[in-house]
Amino acid sequence: MRDIELKDYDYDLPEERIAQYPVKERDNSRILLYDGNEVTSDIFKNIYKYIPSDSLLVFNNTRVIRARILFHKDTGSTVEVFCLEPLLPSEYELSLSSGQPVEWKCIIGNLKKWKSGKIKNQFGYMGDSYELTAEKIIPEGEAWRIRFSWNNPEISFGEVIEATGHIPLPPYINRQDEENDNKRYQTIYSSVNGSVAAPTAGLHFTNEVFERFAERGIKKTELTLHVGAGTFQPVRTKKISDHEMHCEHFFVPKKTIEILLEQHGRLIPVGTTSVRTLESLYWLGVRALNHSLNLETDLTVGQWEPYESDCKVSSQESLAALSDLMKKNNRTFLTASTKIMIIPGYDFRMISGLITNFHQPRSTLLLLISAWVGKNWKKIYRYALENDFRFLSYGDSSLLFR
Numbered sequence: 001m002r003d004i005e006l007k008d009y010d011y012d013l014p015e016e017r018i019a020q021y022p023v024k025e026r027d028n029s030r031i032l033l034y035d036g037n038e039v040t041s042d043i044f045k046n047i048y049k050y051i052p053s054d055s056l057l058v059f060n061n062t063r064v065i066r067a068r069i070l071f072h073k074d075t076g077s078t079v080e081v082f083c084l085e086p087l088l089p090s091e092y093e094l095s096l097s098s099g100q101p102v103e104w105k106c107i108i109g110n111l112k113k114w115k116s117g118k119i120k121n122q123f124g125y126m127g128d129s130y131e132l133t134a135e136k137i138i139p140e141g142e143a144w145r146i147r148f149s150w151n152n153p154e155i156s157f158g159e160v161i162e163a164t165g166h167i168p169l170p171p172y173i174n175r176q177d178e179e180n181d182n183k184r185y186q187t188i189y190s191s192v193n194g195s196v197a198a199p200t201a202g203l204h205f206t207n208e209v210f211e212r213f214a215e216r217g218i219k220k221t222e223l224t225l226h227v228g229a230g231t232f233q234p235v236r237t238k239k240i241s242d243h244e245m246h247c248e249h250f251f252v253p254k255k256t257i258e259i260l261l262e263q264h265g266r267l268i269p270v271g272t273t274s275v276r277t278l279e280s281l282y283w284l285g286v287r288a289l290n291h292s293l294n295l296e297t298d299l300t301v302g303q304w305e306p307y308e309s310d311c312k313v314s315s316q317e318s319l320a321a322l323s324d325l326m327k328k329n330n331r332t333f334l335t336a337s338t339k340i341m342i343i344p345g346y347d348f349r350m351i352s353g354l355i356t357n358f359h360q361p362r363s364t365l366l367l368l369i370s371a372w373v374g375k376n377w378k379k380i381y382r383y384a385l386e387n388d389f390r391f392l393s394y395g396d397s398s399l400l401f402r
Helices: 044-050 092-097 157-164 200-204 207-216 254-262 272-289 315-328 364-386
Strands: 030-034 039-043 056-060 062-064 068-072 078-088 102-109 118-125 128-140 143-150 192-195 219-226 248-253 267-269 333-338 354-357 397-400
Touching: 030 044, 030 364, 039 044, 039 364, 044 207, 044 397, 056 254, 056 272, 062 219, 068 118, 068 128, 078 092, 078 143, 092 157, 092 192, 102 128, 118 157, 128 157, 143 157, 192 219, 200 354, 207 219, 219 254, 219 272, 248 254, 248 272, 254 272, 254 315, 254 333, 267 272, 267 354, 272 315, 272 333, 272 354, 272 364, 354 364, 364 397
Parallel strands: 030 397, 056 219, 056 267, 062 192
Antiparallel strands: 030 039, 068 078, 078 102, 102 143, 118 128, 128 143, 219 248, 248 333, 354 397
């Protein structure tokens, strides 16, 4: 599997097929339907007709933060500071609620214009004017550790970036963010601040769609994975074995794990982020079953961890072990991270279907789709291209079974 070449997961995506704006009504987007053999289509608001009534939909409730901060220098140049993840404090909730200086791992745009010292930005909050200061500390790989401070400790950092930052639209959306993006680049159920990219499979859902689910007895639950900028990171290597997968942090309540246990074998994740979280839970549960999981240490699922095990443990056994360990340690939620890479040949342990948008050529997300539907990904994407589906974050959706 590690010898997989990215050229085999390439396709021609014309620029005009990349959606630059969402459709007017969320659930009026289109949905491609793949039942394991045939490909058809419908309007997204009718998705409830195609999901088995005993299914459990799993949603990622992360909320996109205004992670792009533009600092305008006296010289007229602009430096963009793109917040990726908190470093001090390292917990999202603590950092975003802090009224004291915080440090984040950031990508700097126009770095050559920020030679030394601090850069400052004026921002308005509750009718008053304040000042945000950014200071370079040390490089963090291709990024930088940046210390942010502001002149009112009664304002949290989350409120600061809400007042001064911009919604971080993906790089393939060739325009500046607009007022409407503040609403439409969020799912209607987003509630936990931390992502720098939306879990876009969820952008199509409306309260009316949820009402149809309830009428059919389709259940839903939520977890949190904060989507990082690495989700857009292109695979620059010829072979997948040479690509380093990005790390993303996730949080799952014990109650959700218990719900997953009850719905064994009927889980349909909404988006690839939910897939990664569910499959990562399985591998943490395997460690718990083998008494090799310490909830006090950094819980990270490695990029190749699933491929280095011949484990045949069921998802029920795995989740039960994880739930028991949390109960033993009086944990009401699990905080962990994952670098898991799901590629063709991966043995899915948790899911029975998948709701997702259409992904870029030669991307790890397209590899995940191929891992699920096999070589028929080409048939699916050819149908989408030939039938004028809209692609990527603001594009149309798909419901994929095996």
